[in-house]
């Protein structure tokens with residue numbers, strides 16, 4: 001509700017979008033506004049094209065009387081662009097406001113080439129995807145980007161990323177907005193950036209576990225990171241550092257990409273498993289190489305993945321004890337039976353029984369699309385948040 005205590009148009013939209021109140025009568029009841037005031041506010045949302053009457057027909061009203069027309073968020077009035085950067089690979093898509101993928105592309109993009117080049121390429125990808133989807137750049141309301149490093153959400157910049165050389169403190173949002181404008185000729189749109197594990201967690205929680213109030217996702221690909229969603233929001237800590245579990249010291253002597261020795265990522269990431277496979281003569285250099293070997297049933301890869309799972313499970317025993325999540329999801333290149341078996345072995349052995357009594361340990365549902373879905377949802381939740389709706393309606397002239 002707004003500071004004056006009266007529900008705004010943004011609050012009404014939020015009630016409809018969340019499904020908590022989807023008729024005029026229910027909105028009156030939820031907000032205490034008069035029928036006339038609800039009507040005025042809804043009228044602005046209709047004129048903006050953000051609301052429509054539901055296809056399901058009239059339903060009974062909580063205030064009695066005639067059945068009411070249901071209202072729903074109009075997810076066709078704008079589109080979102082999203083991209084998920086891995087270290088050597090990226091995925092990008094055009095999405096509806098409710099997260100349906102309209103066009104998608106994945107290919108090689110090397111993070112080490114630096115932000116200027118990588119984000120310029122993404123601008124070109126977006127232009128091509130819009131053409132493929134048959135949509136206009138003017139319909140885009142915002143861009144979401146997942147990156148493999150810690151992000152300060154205040155500034156949208158990555159902070160001392162261990163595996164993103166040249167990106168520290170770089171103006172990602174400015175560069176990507178410029179690339180989008182140069183490639184499409186459209187006016188600038190908001191760009192939101194977050195860590196990949198955070199956005200995967202957000203995408204998976206919203207689509208698969210909307211009622212889970214404490215959700216943890218661990219991504220084990222070339223590196224290791226975790227995303228935490230509490231009460232439907234990503235928990236980032238005070239400056240985006242929450243969940244960076246790959247650099248917890250586990251006491252081994254291997255050197256990590258961050259420069260330290262003995263980090264979890266140095267012994268249990270896709271890169272670490274690939275290195276150990278390469279030492280035995282198996283050609284592997286990255287998490288995706290390990291994924292391919294696991295998919296082909298390679299016994300050496302499976303044994304090493306299980307051992308990596310045990311090392312990650314040991315750290316997750318602490319994570320689970322601290323956060324008491326309902327769902328612990330394992331995602332990324334290593335997320336398969338062997339790794340999950342290893343995680344379970346150590347997690348249940350080391351964590352208090354009370355912490356794991358109601359815990360589901362699962363693998364990803366959205367797979368490689370989780371980051372895209374999460375990035376799209378981040379943009380929509382940002383732009384249609386009650387506190388931003390008023391300014392945007394005024395800007396639209398309604």
Ligand SMILES: [Zn+2]
Nearest residue numbers: 247256258263
């Ligand atoms: Zn490290």
